[in-house]
Amino acid sequence: MRLVAGLAAAALSGVAAGSSSQPSSADVYIFPSSSAWQSSPGAETPRIPKEIARHILLQRTSRQRYGSDLRDIPSSIDTDAAVGHIARFGKGPTPLFTHSEKTDPAQLVVLLEGAAPEQSSRAREKLAQHAAFAISDPPSATANSNLMALFRNLGVSTSRQCDLPAAINPFDTDCWTGPSSVVKYDLRTSPTTLDSLFDSLARIDKFVTDGDLELTLVVLPESSRSSKLHHWSAAAAGAGSGSDLRRRDDSEMVISEHGDGTGASPTVKPAAASSSAPARRPKSIPQCFATLSACMAQTNSCSGHGECVNKYAVGGGNSSTAAGAGAAPAASCFVCACKASVVEGGDSSAARTQGRRTVHWGGNMCQKEDVSVQFWLFAGFTVAAVGAVSFAIGLLFGVGEEPLPGVIGAGVSRSK
Known part of the structure; x- marks a missing residue:
C-alpha cells in the first residue's frame, strides 16, 4: 500500500513539474x-x-x-x-470620403x-x-x-x-x-x-x-x-519541416545588366530561384536596411546601377564606411544611391545611329529607367503647341467678329 501511494505521489509531482515547465x-x-x-x-x-x-x-x-x-x-x-x-x-482602416487634416x-x-x-x-x-x-x-x-x-x-x-x-x-x-x-x-x-x-x-x-x-x-x-x-x-521555425507550412516566398526579383558595353537588355534573375517552383509575387523591398551587407544582398548591389550608402551618415555616407564587418552605426539607414550609366550603340545600323547615350536609373533598387526628363519635354511641347494653336484660332475668330468700316458699309448699302 505504501508503494502504491509513493508511486502516485511521484506521478502527481511529475505532472505538476511538467505543467509548470510549460x-x-x-x-x-x-x-x-x-x-x-x-x-x-x-x-x-x-x-x-x-x-x-x-x-x-x-x-x-x-x-x-x-x-x-x-x-x-x-x-x-x-x-x-x-x-x-x-x-x-x-x-x-482610414475612413473614406473624409477630408479631415487630423x-x-x-x-x-x-x-x-x-x-x-x-x-x-x-x-x-x-x-x-x-x-x-x-x-x-x-x-x-x-x-x-x-x-x-x-x-x-x-x-x-x-x-x-x-x-x-x-x-x-x-x-x-x-x-x-x-x-x-x-x-x-x-x-x-x-x-x-x-x-x-x-x-x-x-x-x-x-x-x-x-x-x-x-x-x-x-x-x-x-x-x-x-x-x-x-x-x-x-x-x-519550420524551414525544413515539409508541407505543413504555407511558407512565404523569400525570392527577390532583381535586375542586373551585364557590363559588356553592348547595351544588352537587362536580365531579370531571382535571388533564390528554383526551376520547379511556381511563379509567385515578388517580395517588397524595405525602405531602409540596417547593414550594408543586407542592402547589397537584397538589392543585388543596387541592380548594378548604383551603390548602397548610409543616408544618415555625415556627408551622405558611402559604402566603404562599413565594408568588411557589415556592421552599421546606431542610426543607420542604408539605401541605394543610383548612378547614371553610359550605353554604347550596338552592331545593328539602328543602334549605330543612336551612338552613346546616358541612362538614368531610379527606384529603391535602381531597377527602373528614369524617363522623367523625356516625359516633361514631350508634355511641355504638347502643351505649348496646343496653346499656340488655340491662340491662333482665337485671333482668327476675333478678326472675323470685328465690324466693317463705315465707308465700305455705305458703298454696299441698297438704294431705295
Whole structure:
C-alpha cells in the first residue's frame, strides 16, 4: 500500500513539474484611440497563436497599409479565424470620403519580458478594461530579439535608450523617428518599469483620448524566456519541416545588366530561384536596411546601377564606411544611391545611329529607367503647341467678329 501511494505521489509531482515547465500565456492589452474596438466587460479573452499575434503587431506598426500574407501560418490554424483576429485587433482602416487634416495616431508597441506571476496578476487587475487577447504559445527571449531586428529592418523606431515615460510620448523626437515605435523592457532586470507604466496611465489615456497615440502592450511571462520556440513566425521555425507550412516566398526579383558595353537588355534573375517552383509575387523591398551587407544582398548591389550608402551618415555616407564587418552605426539607414550609366550603340545600323547615350536609373533598387526628363519635354511641347494653336484660332475668330468700316458699309448699302 505504501508503494502504491509513493508511486502516485511521484506521478502527481511529475505532472505538476511538467505543467509548470510549460510557459503560460502572454497577455496583450490595447489602448485604442477610437471606439472601433473596445474590450467588453466580462467577455472571455481569446487565445491567439504567436503567428497571428506577430501579424497584428506588424499591421499596427506598418508605415503603409499592411497586407497580411498568411502563408507562413501553419495549416492547422483556420485562415478565416486568423483574418478575423487581424481585422479586429489590428490598426483601424482610414475612413473614406473624409477630408479631415487630423493624422493617424502614432502606434506604440511595448514588450515587457520576464513578468513574474504576481506582476502579471497586477497587470490584469490594473488593465482589465484594455485586455485584448492572450498569446497561447509565447516564444523565447531569442525570438523577441529577432522580432525587434525585424522591426528595425522595416524602418520602425526601436530606440533602446528611452525609458517608458519618454517612450509613451509621441512628440518626443529623441524616442520617435517616425509614425510608429517599438520598445522592449526586461522586468527581471528593471522591475520598476511596470510601476512606471501604472504611474503613466493618466498620460497614456490623455494621448489616446486626443487621438495622438495607440498603445499595444505585450506582457511576456518569465516562464517563456527559456521556451523552445525561438521564432515568432512558423516559416522561420519550420524551414525544413515539409508541407505543413504555407511558407512565404523569400525570392527577390532583381535586375542586373551585364557590363559588356553592348547595351544588352537587362536580365531579370531571382535571388533564390528554383526551376520547379511556381511563379509567385515578388517580395517588397524595405525602405531602409540596417547593414550594408543586407542592402547589397537584397538589392543585388543596387541592380548594378548604383551603390548602397548610409543616408544618415555625415556627408551622405558611402559604402566603404562599413565594408568588411557589415556592421552599421546606431542610426543607420542604408539605401541605394543610383548612378547614371553610359550605353554604347550596338552592331545593328539602328543602334549605330543612336551612338552613346546616358541612362538614368531610379527606384529603391535602381531597377527602373528614369524617363522623367523625356516625359516633361514631350508634355511641355504638347502643351505649348496646343496653346499656340488655340491662340491662333482665337485671333482668327476675333478678326472675323470685328465690324466693317463705315465707308465700305455705305458703298454696299441698297438704294431705295
